Amino acid sequence: MSRIVMKFGGTSVADIERIRNVARHVKRECDAGHEVAVVVSAMAGATNQLVAWTREAAAIHDAREYDTVVASGEQVTAGLLAIVLQQMGISARSWLGWQIPIRTDAAHGAARIADIAGHVLLDRLRQGQVAVIAGFQGIGPDNRITTLGRGGSDTSAVAVAAALKADRCDIYTDVDGVYTTDPRVVPRARRLDRIAFEEMLEMASLGAKVLQVRSVELAMVHGVRTFVRSSFDSPDAPQTGPGNLPPGTLICDEDEIVEKQIVTGIAFSKDEAKITLRRVADKPGVAASVFGPLSDANINVDVIVQNVSADGRHTDMTFTVPRADFERAMEVIRSAAAEIGYEEVSGSADVVKVSVIGIGMRSHAGVAAQMFKALAEKGINIQAITTSEIKISILIDAAYTELAVRTLHSLYGLDEG
Amino acid sequence: MSRIVMKFGGTSVADIERIRNVARHVKRECDAGHEVAVVVSAMAGATNQLVAWTREAAAIHDAREYDTVVASGEQVTAGLLAIVLQQMGISARSWLGWQIPIRTDAAHGAARIADIAGHVLLDRLRQGQVAVIAGFQGIGPDNRITTLGRGGSDTSAVAVAAALKADRCDIYTDVDGVYTTDPRVVPRARRLDRIAFEEMLEMASLGAKVLQVRSVELAMVHGVRTFVRSSFDSPDAPQTGPGNLPPGTLICDEDEIVEKQIVTGIAFSKDEAKITLRRVADKPGVAASVFGPLSDANINVDVIVQNVSADGRHTDMTFTVPRADFERAMEVIRSAAAEIGYEEVSGSADVVKVSVIGIGMRSHAGVAAQMFKALAEKGINIQAITTSEIKISILIDAAYTELAVRTLHSLYGLDEG
Incomplete structure (x- = not known):
């Protein structure tokens, strides 16, 4: 029973x-x-x-x-x-x-x-x-x-x-x-x-x-x-x-899963928009000046990528927000321009987040490298990357969604039959 | 306030x-x-x-x-x-x-x-x-x-x-x-x-x-x-x-009503059916033998009229039930025929109960007599009567509903203007 x-x-x-x-x-x-x-x-x-x-x-x-x-x-x-x-x-x-x-x-x-x-x-x-x-x-x-x-x-x-x-x-x-x-x-x-x-x-x-x-x-x-x-x-x-x-x-x-795969599944979300700030001052507190106002406006920021500074004083910063909040987020950033101090802001709702997920990744290196190589071979440009212990997420142009997902699905041996 | x-x-x-x-x-x-x-x-x-x-x-x-x-x-x-x-x-x-x-x-x-x-x-x-x-x-x-x-x-x-x-x-x-x-x-x-x-x-x-x-x-x-x-x-x-x-x-x-009318209103209900038992034994317990089975069948009996016995041994009994329960009530009475002991049962759903209501009736005699006279003049036959301190209800042929109600409405001075 x-x-x-x-x-x-x-x-x-x-x-x-x-x-x-x-x-x-x-x-x-x-x-x-x-x-x-x-x-x-x-x-x-x-x-x-x-x-x-x-x-x-x-x-x-x-x-x-x-x-x-x-x-x-x-x-x-x-x-x-x-x-x-x-x-x-x-x-x-x-x-x-x-x-x-x-x-x-x-x-x-x-x-x-x-x-x-x-x-x-x-x-x-x-x-x-x-x-x-x-x-x-x-x-x-x-x-x-x-x-x-x-x-x-x-x-x-x-x-x-x-x-x-x-x-x-x-x-x-x-x-x-x-x-x-x-x-x-x-x-x-x-x-x-x-x-x-x-x-x-x-x-x-x-x-x-x-x-x-x-x-x-x-x-x-x-x-x-x-x-x-x-x-x-x-x-x-x-x-x-x-x-x-x-x-x-x-x-x-x-523990209940006997045959563990390295990659279990591929998820993707079209519900994303990307915002990039060029030449932000690379100094303590700048992240707070960007994400504080967004948080106040109740906008969730997901992927955040900050490049290493080239000149030691300025950097580029990219992050994603829910597509529904895109316009509002752009306004928030523009209104906070003075406090943040950036040269240019640009954004796009034509992005998709594709994620490769698997607990097997914990013990297998090289999953990310394989991924980047396969996508490069298809001419798909990766705009941002974030990883955790059991997943790799990338941001790409939305037009490539199906191609990217199918490529990765085959790559990690997930196809049926 | x-x-x-x-x-x-x-x-x-x-x-x-x-x-x-x-x-x-x-x-x-x-x-x-x-x-x-x-x-x-x-x-x-x-x-x-x-x-x-x-x-x-x-x-x-x-x-x-x-x-x-x-x-x-x-x-x-x-x-x-x-x-x-x-x-x-x-x-x-x-x-x-x-x-x-x-x-x-x-x-x-x-x-x-x-x-x-x-x-x-x-x-x-x-x-x-x-x-x-x-x-x-x-x-x-x-x-x-x-x-x-x-x-x-x-x-x-x-x-x-x-x-x-x-x-x-x-x-x-x-x-x-x-x-x-x-x-x-x-x-x-x-x-x-x-x-x-x-x-x-x-x-x-x-x-x-x-x-x-x-x-x-x-x-x-x-x-x-x-x-x-x-x-x-x-x-x-x-x-x-x-x-x-x-x-x-x-x-x-x-107490809040200063000018009390003798009759305040006339109500009527077409939701009635009448059942009559002829030559029921006129002895103790007969009412129980009729109404017990109806109560067991969850049928509400309303007006009950039992004539004074002519021969001291038999009587006629008339009562009303909700029209929706009429067929069922007839069946109950027929199944209980042996215990009740009657000569004939008849019923009709073509009846209406008309009631004259007023607290003034408590202190005014003659309301009922006026009522019976007025209806008799219109050729309306009264099939049963029940009264309480403040109302008189009669059972008549449904075809006379409007005529009876209008007659009584005028009789007691309720008409507008």
Whole structure:
């Protein structure tokens, strides 16, 4: 017997027929003798409608009221799924964030989970009752409903799994797992059977959209084995994969991964813009004069590259910001021109960040060198580079995205077949 | 300065534009220096959609889950109205049933309010904050959401007014008050400026649809002065009526009504069916043998008339049941034929109950005699009669409804002009 948390997103619960399909997935796990908690999102479209109403009510509005309105979507799904499960003869009840409770901090609209009273749920699971939990929501210190931000149901599911010390958290999604890269760009991309937490964290942070970054962080911190699988699988299909799992990707501790690849995947993000300052004074405090104003304007700076100074007095500095903040960032830099002291500022939104990720890189040298050589052979110019222990990210012209990703995918032996 | 509870139904909050209109009504009362609590229903159509989903999920379903799903409608409206009020510069916050809390019994789907923590709301009202309360909902002894049954927001509003010791509970509805009878039947029907609690209770119980019977009961028990007014009034129109009230009807203690009429109104209900048993044994226990099985089948019996026995051994018995239960009631009676012992059962759904209501009847004899005479002159046959201290109800052939109501309306001097 295992204890399993199952999470279903909005498309999987878009109408009662699909909720019935979800219930059949749940029934299969119950029939196999598992203790089951289910975390659900709002029915597809519901959250968008609720958000639209809050915006129509007032462009800028009280985040506490926003949370009260928007959290109702998951409340509806939880109740409906409980009804459908009961009709199938399965003992089940819905749980709202405030009922368990799932305690969060006070950051309405983007709250972080502080504590989940797992024993309340465990008592019921042990009695054979399925807990159907409204995702995306909790209760703040002010006794009001909080929400975790868009896509927060993934985070709810992993947090519940951690609180229940579940054997696994199954994320049912519209893809059947995590791929070596985006299959729309590289048709020969392979589904990974397993990926380490650290790798998945980099993949999610660097552009792979399968899971919320925060949910992966949480899974890593608490060691929650997280299994990404397709919600379109027939609920009645035999679970024939390794460990009686169907096709999908298990995100787990690297110790669980026997055959480690040097490179596990290639991520890319088009959501970047590059800004370059020429001939900035090369002296202490200059970085603060550049990034202070950007931080004040709530703009996240990602890659930062500062060349070694040629004359010992001036340097060039390049950094990236989210594409949506590009224009605003340029203005901030221009307004701060006097304090910073640069000769020229230029920028471009036509850049892409391509990242090569793999825990095997820790123990293998030469990955970066191979990468630079292969891209040079294709005539792709690298505009900036950053590295960490398990990833190398480069900034290139967006026009070369597909070529670069395919080249690297082949280079590191990730192509299928 | 007064303390006022304002209640708005589903049509009044059907979209953001109408919610803005509601907010303007609230603002007017705030600007006049009043402490204001607002009780809201779900946006028109929302509850029907939610109910339809629960039915699609399972025809027979857990009332606790039903409540969880359906109560979300009022949650959404409360949050949206709070946002709109804030945008108008009015301090406001939403309150859900479990947050105040509004404690109810455990009868999910048709719960009764047990207690409201009024001091929580009062603290805020005294600070000048408008309390926007989700109607129709509370929290049960099991810490789960309960709902009060359809139309329960009226009951929520009156209960909140009682808990806050409010000076008045204003019910904004799609009619501009309580009329002497249904104006669609009697174009010369008059709006009543005031009506006593007891009269309103009879009017509501006997067919007038302006207010939920339970809300009137509650208003009577707690002496909550309840004002029925139109939600279509311009929020900016001067409040020029008596006591600075606009056109509408004040439901109040009879002491507040100076000029008491003998008859205040005529109610009628087509939602009736009549069943007659011929030659029932006239002996102790026979009533129990008839009404026991009906009660077991959850069928409410209303008017009961038992003729004096002619031969001392047999009698005829007539009673009414809700029209929707007519077929089922006939079956129950037929299955119990052996225990009851009757010669013949007959029934008809073509009946209407017409009631004449007025607290003045207590001190005036002859009201019934006048009534029977006037109807006889029109050739209307009375099939059954029941009376109470302040009302006379008769059962007649449905075809005569309009004729009877108009005749009685004129007879008691209720016609306009």
